[in-house]
Amino acid sequence: MDQAPGSPQTPAAGNGTPGCYRHPDRATGISCVRCERPICPECMVSAAVGFQCPDCVRGGSGSARTPHASAPRTIAGGTIARDPSLVTKILIGINLAIWLAALAAGRPLVDALDLVGQAFDPATGELVGVAQGEWYRLLTATFLQEQVLHIAFNMLSLWWLGPALESALGRVRFIALYLLSGLGGSALSYLLAAQNQPSLGASGAVFGLLGATAVLMRRMNADMRPVVILLVLNLIITFGWSNIAWQAHVGGLVVGAAVAYGMVHAPRERRALVQRATCLAVLLAIVAVVWVRTLQLTG
Numbered sequence: 001m002d003q004a005p006g007s008p009q010t011p012a013a014g015n016g017t018p019g020c021y022r023h024p025d026r027a028t029g030i031s032c033v034r035c036e037r038p039i040c041p042e043c044m045v046s047a048a049v050g051f052q053c054p055d056c057v058r059g060g061s062g063s064a065r066t067p068h069a070s071a072p073r074t075i076a077g078g079t080i081a082r083d084p085s086l087v088t089k090i091l092i093g094i095n096l097a098i099w100l101a102a103l104a105a106g107r108p109l110v111d112a113l114d115l116v117g118q119a120f121d122p123a124t125g126e127l128v129g130v131a132q133g134e135w136y137r138l139l140t141a142t143f144l145q146e147q148v149l150h151i152a153f154n155m156l157s158l159w160w161l162g163p164a165l166e167s168a169l170g171r172v173r174f175i176a177l178y179l180l181s182g183l184g185g186s187a188l189s190y191l192l193a194a195q196n197q198p199s200l201g202a203s204g205a206v207f208g209l210l211g212a213t214a215v216l217m218r219r220m221n222a223d224m225r226p227v228v229i230l231l232v233l234n235l236i237i238t239f240g241w242s243n244i245a246w247q248a249h250v251g252g253l254v255v256g257a258a259v260a261y262g263m264v265h266a267p268r269e270r271r272a273l274v275q276r277a278t279c280l281a282v283l284l285a286i287v288a289v290v291w292v293r294t295l296q297l298t299g
Contacts, residue, residue, distance in 0.1 A: 021053070032056055075219070076263045077271045078170015087171050088162030091178065092155050095202055098143050099151050110200070115141035115186050117195035118297045130190055130290065131297040138190065138290065142182035144200040154202040161209040168216055169263055176279050177259050181208020184255025184282070185248035187289040192247045195297055204248035208256025210234065215260040255282055 020026045020040035028040045032053040044051040074080060102109050111121075115137050118129040130137050145151035166174040185204020193199065214227045231253075238249045262278025 074168055074170050075216075076169045076173050076275070077266075077268070078173050081167075081171055084167035085163035087166050087174055087178075088158060091162070092158055095143055095145065095151065095155060095158075099145050102144065102146065110144065110146060111198075113137065113140040113144050114198045114200040115189060116198045117190050117193070117293065119196040119198070129195070131195070131294050135290075138183055138186040139179070141186055141200045142202055142205050145202065146200065150201060154206055157206045158202065158209070161206070161213055165209055165212055165216065165260075169212075169260075173263055173275065177208060177212055177256060177263070178205050180259050180279060180282050180286070181205045181211075181252040181256040183286050184208065185245075185250075185252035187286045188251030189245050189247040191289050191293045193245065199245040199248060201245070201248070203245070204252030205256075207234070207249045207252035208259070211253040211255075211257035212260035215257050216264055219264045255286075258282055 018028065018038040020028050020043055021037040022043050023040050026040040026042075028038050030040075030044060030051055031038050032051065034052055034056040037053055039051060039053045043053055045054060045057045098113075102113075116129040118127055118131040120126075121128045128134060145154060162174075165177070169177065182202065182205035185207065189199050189204075210227070210231055214224070214231060217224055217227055234249070238244055238246045259278060259282055263275050266274035266278075
């Protein structure tokens, strides 16, 4: 007798046990609660009662949860990645690539990408800088390093702090944290530093990761002493050594802590909304700071 499509009768996989309607060679004792077709573990979709098959879920019962929805989540609601340090590796790679490009191209590339509020460019005879509409400098400066010691320290710090945060937050949230921290550091430097004082480096973003680590460890009730000691030492270096843009460090630290707090303390039922609102609020604050400083320099 021919079998009609979607019929509950499915050929047995062996020993009289029915086989999954999508994988007939896989014996199973579970059936879809709607169409009663046998389904194997790979095809099971959790429902309010029992399991449903993928076809019935696509049909729109509204009561089933997809496998993605029931997948394990991080403390911030992100999906658990197979490689929890992938984004960290990519960020390190980007920083190294830009550093090598700056070594090869020399000063012109550095002058074109570093953070400067407003300065006179003798090569073109024109004013350049963020105040002149070169907004990209707020971001490009966070990926630009010059000295070997500078990039070595920043990349080692990124490697120490990044994977743990990336694993805890998830990739998308970690990227948002890193970029917002870097922009926060650039914005405070733009606001407080001399308008013709150039600055560069990933330190603002790294300090943001340090602030986020402190928030995360507090949220998990972990021992805070190591991160507090590390934070104090970095702040001593920030304010004790010359030629360090302390504004970028402080700005990145504050933004990183604020973003991380919104991510790990968001209530589960409104987690995505609170996290997006936190990132948006921080971004708007950064835009406001940049706008105010631009008015000061151009007004």
